[in-house]
Amino acid sequence: MDTPHIETRLIDGKAFAAGLRARIGAEVAALGAAHPGFKPGLAVVLVGSDPASEVYVRNKAAQTVEAGMASFEHKLPADTREEDLLALVRALNADPAVNGILVQLPLPAQIDAMKVLAAIDPEKDVDGFHVINAGRLAVGLDALVPCTPLGCVMLLKHHLGSLSGLKAVVVGRSNIVGKPVAQLLLKEDCTVTIAHSRTRDLPGECRHADILIAAVGRPEMIRGDWIKPGATVIDVGINRVPREDGKTRLVGDVAFAEAQGIAGLITPVPGGVGPMTIACLLANTLTAAKRQAGIA
Ligand SMILES: NC(=O)C1=CN([C@@H]2O[C@H](COP(=O)(O)OP(=O)(O)OC[C@H]3O[C@@H](n4cnc5c(N)ncnc54)[C@H](OP(=O)(O)O)[C@@H]3O)[C@@H](O)[C@H]2O)C=CC1
Numbered sequence: 001m002d003t004p005h006i007e008t009r010l011i012d013g014k015a016f017a018a019g020l021r022a023r024i025g026a027e028v029a030a031l032g033a034a035h036p037g038f039k040p041g042l043a044v045v046l047v048g049s050d051p052a053s054e055v056y057v058r059n060k061a062a063q064t065v066e067a068g069m070a071s072f073e074h075k076l077p078a079d080t081r082e083e084d085l086l087a088l089v090r091a092l093n094a095d096p097a098v099n100g101i102l103v104q105l106p107l108p109a110q111i112d113a114m115k116v117l118a119a120i121d122p123e124k125d126v127d128g129f130h131v132i133n134a135g136r137l138a139v140g141l142d143a144l145v146p147c148t149p150l151g152c153v154m155l156l157k158h159h160l161g162s163l164s165g166l167k168a169v170v171v172g173r174s175n176i177v178g179k180p181v182a183q184l185l186l187k188e189d190c191t192v193t194i195a196h197s198r199t200r201d202l203p204g205e206c207r208h209a210d211i212l213i214a215a216v217g218r219p220e221m222i223r224g225d226w227i228k229p230g231a232t233v234i235d236v237g238i239n240r241v242p243r244e245d246g247k248t249r250l251v252g253d254v255a256f257a258e259a260q261g262i263a264g265l266i267t268p269v270p271g272g273v274g275p276m277t278i279a280c281l282l283a284n285t286l287t288a289a290k291r292q293a294g295i296a
């Protein structure tokens with residue numbers, strides 16, 4: 001099959017995220033001047049160790065403080081009991097200095113993640129994972145929207161303008177990425193297909209996509225010849241793989257080198273969706289803090 005050669009352009013999520021964080025920082029400073037004592041606070045809870053979560057937590061803490069917000073970190077041992085984590089969540093719900101709460105997923109097996117997410121005050125649920133926020137998003141009400149999906153759609157709108165009528169294929173159906181990104185694309189009037197591990201002919205589904213979102217968690221699974229020439233590819237995957245020298249490197253869910261000359265636009269890993277997730281977390285924390293303070 002002959003594929004036309006296309007000049008593939010990179011979507012620079014790192015630069016876009018830096019701009020977004022600067023705008024958030026400026027708004028935090030302005031609101032702090034107008035409303036003495038206004039300082040958004042974000043609490044992050046990490047139970048045990050997960051490589052993806054550690055990358056996230058490391059990058060996040062510094063950027064929260066840089067934006068003029070307070071950062072509270074709670075690192076608990078891997079054998080923490082569910083009841084103790086629930087008690088911490090309840091304490092954070094009650095703490096007026098904390099406007100946003102994020103409990104890193106995945107949680108160890110002895111803890112029921114659904115129960116923990118349900119315990120977070122929906123007004124402080126800056127991850128947008130509480131059923132109240134998921135439900136509000138689904139029916140089209142104002143909601144705190146999951147950060148990674150929000151970041152993906154911001155990048156798409158910035159580069160493509162209107163998404164109306166475009167065919168979007170989302171590979172992955174998790175509550176964290178796949179489902180909410182599909183909801184947001186639907187809201188933008190895309191025609192949305194959600195694919196997963198039981199999808200028949202995944203390459204064939206992907207080849208229909210004007211917008212292809214990869215959120216699978218399998219290194220470079222999506223091959224170059226699955227991509228429709230000129231399509232926009234958003235690679236959410238963060239996979240740590242061994243390098244020849246014994247160290248590790250990050251790769252996405254898309255075979256990035258193969259996509260060159262086929263995709264019209266593509267996000268790199270690192271430097272694509274990852275930095276947007278953190279910037280959107282800060283945006284959600286500011287939104288939550290404003291609502292809790294009765295500002296706007
Ligand atoms: N950049 C960022 O900011 C973030 C990155 N991530 C990364 O995104 C990726 C996905 O994360 P998450 O959604 O939490 O992952 P999950 O493991 O929760 O979900 C993965 C999804 O991919 C599907 N899947 C797995 N294997 C296949 C396959 N062979 N063919 C088709 N579909 C398949 C699964 O299908 P099924 O439901 O049928 O099992 C599932 O729906 C990970 O690499 C994660 O690290 C996550 C959050 C933020």
Ligand SMILES: Nc1nc(=O)c2c([nH]1)NC[C@@H]1CN(c3ccc(C(=O)N[C@@H](CCC(=O)O)C(=O)O)cc3)C=[N+]21
Pocket residue numbers: 052053055056059102103104105106127147148238250269270271272273274275277278
């Ligand atoms: N409750 C919860 N919410 C989450 O949003 C959540 C989670 N749990 N668990 C883990 C995943 C993973 N995730 C990442 C976010 C940013 C980067 C990130 O900043 N990546 C950079 C840096 C990578 C590097 O250089 O190490 C990049 O892609 O450029 C990575 C991973 C959020 N997640």
